[in-house]
Amino acid sequence: MAFNVLIVDDSSSMRAIVRKIIKASGFNIGELLEAADGKEAIKVLMDEWVDLVLTDINMPKMNGLELISEMKKDEMLKSIPVVMVTTEGSEKRIQESMELGASGYIKKPFLPEDIKRTLSAIMGEDEDGQRDYDEDDGGSDF
Amino acid sequence: MDRETMMKTMGEATSNVLDTMFYQPVQIRDTNCSLQKWFSRKQLLVGATLSFHGPSAGSFYLLLPATMVTGITSNFLGIEEEEINEEQKKDTVKESLNMIGGHMLSLFDKEGAFKLDIPEFIEESDLTEDKLGDLKGDVIFIETEENRLAVGIQIETGNWKFDT
Secondary structure: OOEEEEEEOOOHHHHHHHHHHHHOOOOOEEEEEEEOOHHHHHHHHHHOOOOEEEEOOOOOOOOHHHHHHHHHHOOOOOOOOEEEEEOOOOHHHHHHHHHHOOOEEEEOOOOHHHHHHHHHHHHOEOOOOOEOOOHHHOOOOO | OOHHHHHHHHHHHHHHHHHHHHOOOOEEEOOOOOHHHHOOOOOOEEEEEEEEEOOEEEEEEEEEEHHHHHHHHHHHHOOOHHHOOHHHHHHHHHHHHHHHHHHHHHHHOOOOOOEEOOOEEEOHHHOOHHHHOOOOOEEEEEEOOOOEEEEEEEEEEEOOOOOO
């Protein structure tokens, strides 16, 4: 079953790069959705089925940490894994993100392998689309 | 942090970002020249500025030739130069500085005391030779194979002291 991924970043260039890496990753990706800030991301999440969110932290209107907090308040959204993709690399920020419920953290600048490795860990697939975990363990219902 | 360490950290961050995301190996030049002397008079420059606040407040800035931007945008996005639009170029310049500033802070700010604002693009018209003199602070001078860039930091308030 294909995964739908939501990319959240106020930089259109960064969204384009992450999109390109994910497309070329070899994983079983369905739709690649985008949002320019946390508020827009919430709208997308309410309208579309999303299996994974990759989000920047520093964005206008609603930042990435606020986005996670909002998602965790919602019964439908709280189980969606969220990975931070950000320049903010302090231990404190990483800890803050994890305490809010982030599933992973990628620091910019990053290599394509950093994104792929995180996708593999979160989605439980290798690049050939083979699952290596029991679907009953949790995650999206598909 | 002393000035020398700060400049070294800024150089390291700049080099990491340009090499990793833009495939631009760089050399940091040890020079005390002015921005006007560093860049050729005929070159049109563009740039970005990025404010930060925390124990100290100030801003980073990045300056580079307008002619360089298409090439680095092409490398960054992985698309042909003919496909690139103005918005993508501006966004690339802003995101470059966002990564340089963020990476630099992450190299020493383990506590996350500093916060970055949203980067802003600087137009050619604001970077004429006479206006370059308005940019203060400490600068690192960078060379790629074909171009020259500069990254600067201006501290406006706070207790981030360094020897001058």
